[in-house]
Amino acid sequence: MAEIVWCVPNFSEGRRKDVIDRITAEVSAVEGVKLLGADPDPDHNRVVVSFTGTRKGVVEAAFRTVARARELIDLNEHEGEHPRMGATDVVPFVPVQGVTMNDCVEVAKEVGERIGNELDIPVYLYEKAATRPERENLANVRKGQFEGLRELIGKDPDRAPDYGPDHIHPTAGSVAVGARMPLIAYNVNLGTDDVNIAKTIAKSVRHLSGGYRHVKAMGFKIKERGIVQVSMNLVNYKQSPIFRVQETIRREAARYGVTVVGAEVVGLVPMEALVETAKWYLQLEDFQDEQVLENRIWE
Amino acid sequence: MAEIVWCVPNFSEGRRKDVIDRITAEVSAVEGVKLLGADPDPDHNRVVVSFTGTRKGVVEAAFRTVARARELIDLNEHEGEHPRMGATDVVPFVPVQGVTMNDCVEVAKEVGERIGNELDIPVYLYEKAATRPERENLANVRKGQFEGLRELIGKDPDRAPDYGPDHIHPTAGSVAVGARMPLIAYNVNLGTDDVNIAKTIAKSVRHLSGGYRHVKAMGFKIKERGIVQVSMNLVNYKQSPIFRVQETIRREAARYGVTVVGAEVVGLVPMEALVETAKWYLQLEDFQDEQVLENRIWE
Numbered sequence: 393m394a395e396i397v398w399c400v401p402n403f404s405e406g407r408r409k410d411v412i413d414r415i416t417a418e419v420s421a422v423e424g425v426k427l428l429g430a431d432p433d434p435d436h437n438r439v440v441v442s443f444t445g446t447r448k449g450v451v452e453a454a455f456r457t458v459a460r461a462r463e464l465i466d467l468n469e470h471e472g473e474h475p476r477m478g479a480t481d482v483v484p485f486v487p488v489q490g491v492t493m494n495d496c497v498e499v500a501k502e503v504g505e506r507i508g509n510e511l512d513i514p515v516y517l518y519e520k521a522a523t524r525p526e527r528e529n530l531a532n533v534r535k536g537q538f539e540g541l542r543e544l545i546g547k548d549p550d551r552a553p554d555y556g557p558d559h560i561h562p563t564a565g566s567v568a569v570g571a572r573m574p575l576i577a578y579n580v581n582l583g584t585d586d587v588n589i590a591k592t593i594a595k596s597v598r599h600l601s602g603g604y605r606h607v608k609a610m611g612f613k614i615k616e617r618g619i620v621q622v623s624m625n626l627v628n629y630k631q632s633p634i635f636r637v638q639e640t641i642r643r644e645a646a647r648y649g650v651t652v653v654g655a656e657v658v659g660l661v662p663m664e665a666l667v668e669t670a671k672w673y674l675q676l677e678d679f680q681d682e683q684v685l686e687n688r689i690w691e
Numbered sequence: 692m693a694e695i696v697w698c699v700p701n702f703s704e705g706r707r708k709d710v711i712d713r714i715t716a717e718v719s720a721v722e723g724v725k726l727l728g729a730d731p732d733p734d735h736n737r738v739v740v741s742f743t744g745t746r747k748g749v750v751e752a753a754f755r756t757v758a759r760a761r762e763l764i765d766l767n768e769h770e771g772e773h774p775r776m777g778a779t780d781v782v783p784f785v786p787v788q789g790v791t792m793n794d795c796v797e798v799a800k801e802v803g804e805r806i807g808n809e810l811d812i813p814v815y816l817y818e819k820a821a822t823r824p825e826r827e828n829l830a831n832v833r834k835g836q837f838e839g840l841r842e843l844i845g846k847d848p849d850r851a852p853d854y855g856p857d858h859i860h861p862t863a864g865s866v867a868v869g870a871r872m873p874l875i876a877y878n879v880n881l882g883t884d885d886v887n888i889a890k891t892i893a894k895s896v897r898h899l900s901g902g903y904r905h906v907k908a909m910g911f912k913i914k915e916r917g918i919v920q921v922s923m924n925l926v927n928y929k930q931s932p933i934f935r936v937q938e939t940i941r942r943e944a945a946r947y948g949v950t951v952v953g954a955e956v957v958g959l960v961p962m963e964a965l966v967e968t969a970k971w972y973l974q975l976e977d978f979q980d981e982q983v984l985e986n987r988i989w990e
Contacts, residue, residue: 488984634973654975654976655975661982661984662985663983663984663986666966666969666970667962667965669968669972669973670969673968674933674937674954674968675951676954677955679956684959684961684965685959686788686985688728
């Protein structure tokens with residue numbers, strides 16, 4: 393199968409369309425890379441860009457977007473609600489097909505090194521690419537944001553970058569580069585208007601309160617439908633898979649005489665997460681990925 | 692999404708590797724077409740070739756393989772267990788992505804017309820491309836095989852070809868060209884050694900005896916595992932989907948106190964059949980195909 397790495401960099405510009413266009417143009421210019429889209433948020437003044445390609449392709453495309461953002465975005469003039477530490481704020485690489493998480497860690501390090509050396513921007517490796525345990529959590533890396541980091545780099549050894557200079561870039565700030573699993577935004581709807589049931593079930597499946605390791609969950613009321621929802625982020629669908637989480641919610645709801653009335657995937661989901669779900673419910677024996685016709689066509 | 696037609700022609704040669712290689716080489720030579728494989732069967736003296744491409748691509752590739760088989764295979768010298776009527780025996784086109792069944796019927800007609808006009812081989816349209824109801828069933832089209840058809844074409848009006856001459860080709864015979872859904876070979880294993888339960892359940896789900904319209908089923912014993920199996924061909928997974936058939940089998944088995952212990956897909960399965968299965972079991976609301984990451988990458 394062809395190798396596919398998914399890259400989802402976030403840039404600190406969600407308002408000036410020409411700037412966003414010039415950043416995404418860098419992606420389209422690289423061979424073997426496909427731009428999936430750009431999702432600007434004017435309130436956060438931030439854009440999420442999404443592209444896929446080979447390891448070699450995404451290294452080049454990611455580097456070029458960071459270089460272009462450094463040229464076009466000045467963090468000193470940036471206002472927006474979302475915490476940020478750089479013109480390019482985060483650059484996560486996600487394994488999709490024919491590549492491992494370790495491959496994506498290597499990709500992150502290669503891009504990080506180039507950004508540090510060639511663009512003079514300090515780089516922090518995060519999540520699976522982290523070189524220190526506390527940097528696995530992006531919130532720790534970004535703590536203090538642009539303005540705070542400006543004072544700390546070069547003084548606080550805990551904030552020393554993995555690559556690049558021991559001082560912040562005066563306009564482009566710093567960049568977090570990492571590797572992670574695809575995140576699935578997944579909600580389960582329950583046939584009751586009692587939000588406490590959703591909240592209680594959210595607690596029972598989420599990691600924070602003793603549930604599945606890779607599940608973040610909250611309970612909400614969906615007023616217009618008169619039902620409630622367990623709203624989740626599944627941050628590792630291989631280890632904490634959709635079907636297991638859903639069946640646990642179903643069982644917990646049944647304890648209150650409540651049924652699952654529906655579910656929803658928000659945004660993108662890797663094919664593998666759905667294929668694994670079908671395999672589990674159908675009890676498939678010895679099923680190989682190569683048996684999916686599309687995997688043969690696209691290999 | 693890019694258009695993908697799947698073509699699975701069968702040729703009456705399963706022993707001479709050089710002949711098979713020269714036929715598949717015709718596929719590889721066409722732009723926009725991907726050879727998935729060739730599966731020769733020496734006992735049947737027959738090879739199943741599998742390739743995908745755009746409508747334009749598969750028309751050209753299919754025509755070229757038929758031309759090459761006409762040159763290399765003499766049916767007068769063909770021996771094998773499988774019924775056959777031509778050097779190229781059947782050429783089915785299957786819609787996979789971005790094309791409808793009607794598109795595949797058009798593809799079949801275009802290829803059929805070219806085979807008739809340019810190669811002087813009589814062509815019968817079958818399954819969804821059939822021009823007479825009795826020709827929907829390939830067995831009716833192939834009745835009498837090469838030797839029988841040689842006597843009937845030009846005499847029996849029921850056997851008049853859709854394209855090409857009103858006589859058989861002296862060495863290449865005739866060809867059946869059609870359009871059909873992908874076929875899923877699907878087996879469900881039951882935790883009992885009583886083969887009568889598998890046979891009874893097979894009857895309850897198969898079309899022939901009152902079951903689902905697009906299901907063919909038989910009951911077997913799997914001696915080495917001490918269990919039994921409902922072995923099926925699902926010939927239209929959209930109208931008679933995997934999950935519904937499996938859940939019916941599960942319910943019928945429960946009536947005997949028997950459980951489903953496993954299931955298997957033999958060969959290839961379209962991604963859509965598994966995605967629909969996941970959607971059904973997860974009770975997904977408003978899920979769009981474009982939410983599958985791979986569909987965005989490959990569009």
